[in-house]
Amino acid sequence: MKIISIVGARPQFIKAALVSKKLREKGVKEILVHTGQHYDFNMSDVFFKELGLPEPDYYLGIGSGNHGEQTGKMLIEIEKVLLKEKPDIVIVYGDTNSTLAGALAAAKLHVPVAHVEAGLRSYNKKMPEEINRVLTDHISTWLFAPTKTAVENLHKEGISKGVYQVGDVMFDVALESINRVDEEKILGKYGLKPKEFILATIHRAENTDVRENLLNIWKALNEIASYGYRIIFPTHPRTKKALNEAGININFKNENLLLIEPVSYFEMLALEKNTKLIITDSGGVQKEGYFWGTPCVIPRNETEWIELVEIGFNKLAGNKAEDIVKYSLEVLNGEKQYNVIEHFYGKGDASDKIIEVLTQVW
Numbered sequence: 307m308k309i310i311s312i313v314g315a316r317p318q319f320i321k322a323a324l325v326s327k328k329l330r331e332k333g334v335k336e337i338l339v340h341t342g343q344h345y346d347f348n349m350s351d352v353f354f355k356e357l358g359l360p361e362p363d364y365y366l367g368i369g370s371g372n373h374g375e376q377t378g379k380m381l382i383e384i385e386k387v388l389l390k391e392k393p394d395i396v397i398v399y400g401d402t403n404s405t406l407a408g409a410l411a412a413a414k415l416h417v418p419v420a421h422v423e424a425g426l427r428s429y430n431k432k433m434p435e436e437i438n439r440v441l442t443d444h445i446s447t448w449l450f451a452p453t454k455t456a457v458e459n460l461h462k463e464g465i466s467k468g469v470y471q472v473g474d475v476m477f478d479v480a481l482e483s484i485n486r487v488d489e490e491k492i493l494g495k496y497g498l499k500p501k502e503f504i505l506a507t508i509h510r511a512e513n514t515d516v517r518e519n520l521l522n523i524w525k526a527l528n529e530i531a532s533y534g535y536r537i538i539f540p541t542h543p544r545t546k547k548a549l550n551e552a553g554i555n556i557n558f559k560n561e562n563l564l565l566i567e568p569v570s571y572f573e574m575l576a577l578e579k580n581t582k583l584i585i586t587d588s589g590g591v592q593k594e595g596y597f598w599g600t601p602c603v604i605p606r607n608e609t610e611w612i613e614l615v616e617i618g619f620n621k622l623a624g625n626k627a628e629d630i631v632k633y634s635l636e637v638l639n640g641e642k643q644y645n646v647i648e649h650f651y652g653k654g655d656a657s658d659k660i661i662e663v664l665t666q667v668w
Contacts, residue, residue, distance in 0.1 A: 309394065311329075320476055321476060322397075323357035326360065338361075341407070343376070357483070366379075388417060418448070419446040420448040425449060425469070426611075448667070449470065473653065477597060478652075478655065492572070498577075504530065505537075506537050509587065522625050527539070540568050575598075578600055603621050605624065607624050
């Protein structure tokens with residue numbers, strides 16, 4: 307069997323890590339294609355090194371661009387690879403432009419697609435990720451859903467064939483990786499102490515491309531910092547550019563609001579596990595926080611991981627500064643203990659289940 311796996315962004319490197327390793331252990335010929343959607347070292351190369359991902363067989367070097375331009379370039383280059391390699395299966399991960407381009411290129415050539423992390427829905431079609439995930443699900447042969455909610459979402463859209471609830475591969479990787487993370491060293495690098503800081507990540511287009519939303523989040527972070535809470539803010543290249551265009555001086559000096567370069571996967575795990583609160587619009591970070599019992603305040607109006615909101619673990623704050631501050635202070639000042647219910651995301655064996663399905667059905 308020959309499988310092509312397509313990755314291009316941070317979450318996909320994480321999701322592919324164990325799946326790729328176990329495919330190769332089974333003797334499957336895997337060809338890894340990196341679209342180049344994330345081309346910054348701390349968002350790409352360093353993840354390959356930490357996670358033990360093999361060097362990509364193809365690096366397409368697409369880089370940034372408007373959604374149509376980026377997706378179109380990926381389609382052209384991925385199709386070339388598929389025509390040359392003639393794979394039996396194409397695996398795509400998550401909901402990025404790399405995901406959609408890989409799935410479309412394969413489907414057009416009648417190559418069956420396996421979608422890892424299928425069935426997520428925000429029900430907001432203004433989000434490019436929502437378009438990507440819906441279209442990918444509807445042209446996939448195997449849909450590997452992380453949760454019961456994801457399976458139900460697919461059923462609502464008439465998709466039942468080829469759907470498997472396997473758990474979350476990000477949980478697998480987090481459990482496997484945390485024992486190799488030097489948490490004390492990483493916290494020391496940034497002058498942080500456990501449970502005495504806040505972690506913030508902002509990168510979604512709805513927040514970076516809408517000036518009012520970005521300014522509201524920035525205002526909220528500054529207000530929270532003014533209460534004496536230290537915030538560490540790994541800044542996505544898109545966010546950094548948007549802040550500059552909004553007239554915000556990102557080189558300002560504020561000891562309680564520290565903007566840093568994007569961090570590696572190991573560093574992110576250490577920060578997520580040891581922070582008191584995460585303020586994030588990232589779906590992946592919401593889950594990773596949950597793995598370690600760290601609550602999130604989400605500056606969005608919806609989330610794909612709705613089950614974490616429904617149990618009161620995470621809070622949807624919207625884009626108003628006062629609400630972001632309010633919900634953040636509730637967590638910071640509260641005494642509530644947050645319990646992790648592991649069965650939401652499986653038992654850490656999602657990658658094994660995926661391999662079992664793909665090697666049995668072929």
